[in-house]
Amino acid sequence: MTEKQLSTDEAEVYDRQIRLWGIEAQEKLRAANVLLIGVRGLGSEIAKNILLSGINSLTILDDGLVSLNDITGNFLLHEKVPIGSKIAEQVLPRAQALNPLVKIVVDTDSVAAKSGDYFKEFTIVVATKIKFETILKIDGFCREHNVKFIYGEVAGFFGYSVSDFQDHEYFEDRVQLAPGSKRGHEGDKKTKRIKGKMLYPPLNKVLVLPNTKQDIGAIKKMSRPNNLFVCMLMLVEFRKRHDRDPDLDKKSEDIEVLKIIATEIIELYQFSKINVDNLLELIFGELSPVCAILGGIMAQEVIKAVSHKEVPINNIFLFDPVTYSGKELTVGA
Structure with missing residues (x-):
């Protein structure tokens, strides 16, 4: 990444940020090209924060269509946006209005169709709403091209992110x-x-699920395994099996499935005294306040990763739906 010298107008716009983290960090941000995969509730919060930070360009990759839930829960969408239209195209006007100095590119292709060369043009990749296999695939591409990667999700009152910033x-x-x-x-x-x-370890050593051939040796060394970590893996595995998130309309049925998955994960890791039953009622939907919190955290990590200023999280952040507090966890190292 080649640092971009700030113009006089840019220095004026980003004056408060320059006072906070310095001109060197701001110039690194101004040279950064960010790929955002998924622009639903969490993705829109991430987009807002990194656009305001003053990056060079943001590419929004999402082949999804606008639903009624999107219109009511995504502040980047106008209330008169047509149901069934391309969500990536519809968020563009409001996203661009947040910071006209940032170039925004919309890509409505499927992330699964992208080759490794697609990702090498970016400084960092930020992903939401993707399946387990895609997470590992993208992480592999990013490692091949020395591109940083962070992935996160919101499930009800719970949220998490996992990072691979490599060396x-x-x-x-x-x-x-x-x-x-x-x-x-x-x-x-x-x-x-x-x-x-x-x-940072590759994510295939961090997100290890049942019925895979992944090595869990490093994760067994965790000093303080907790129920939030199990909850994260449980949700990743649920989407892997069912190609969707837990559905409030199928709450009773999905909770029973989640219990089975949690038991499999606990047995796989040989965790003791871990129980997620008190969390199962709290992980349905994508709640806007939690999206705002996690979106702020993930955008903050993007800024740290790109600017190389301050210590980033290594490598998991977990938002506790019971205490409404954040926890950091290092896994797989």
Whole structure:
């Protein structure tokens, strides 16, 4: 990625952000080309945040059609948008209005039809609403072309994201006391740039499901396995088997299926004292407030990954539907 020098107009528009994370980080963002797969509830929140951050271009890839639920739950859609029209095309006007400085490209092809070469043009790929096999396929393409990848979903009051930023170098500015100075003296403080590196495992070592030939050795080393991690895998496996998310109209039936899947996952990982029964009533639909929270978190991780400023999450974020708090988890490393 070649950094793009900001114009005078851009520097004025992004003034507050430059004050927050610096001109160097903003120039890296301004050179970034982002691919967003899926622009439903969560995808629209991610799009909003990364557009406002000041990237170079955003490509929206979604072959889906507008439904009534989309119109009521997606703020990028006008209320008079025709049902059954291409959702990627319909979100374009409002998305572009958020930041006219960003080039937006709409792609209504199927993500499954894309070859590896398609992904090499991007700085980072952000994905929602895709199946397990597609997640691993895209992650493989991204690793081949040194493109960063983050995937996330919202299910009712629950949300999660998982990242593969590969060999990621970052820096952070820390305020430190000058040698020999006393605490409490503002003039004795200085800012020091600290560099670091994080190694992310491929997602086939992070998202390991029943009835696969994947290796679970690294995941068995997890120090504190929890029910939210099992809930995430349970939802990934449900979509893998049924090609849909849990449906409120089939709630009782789907809960029984989810219980069976959760039991299989717990047995596969040999987890003890893990139970997800208290979560099963809370994971239906794509609730807008949770989309806003997770969309903010994922966009923040995109900004960190692209700008190399601050420490990103390594590698899973889980939003607890009971306590409404976020948890970070490192898996597969």
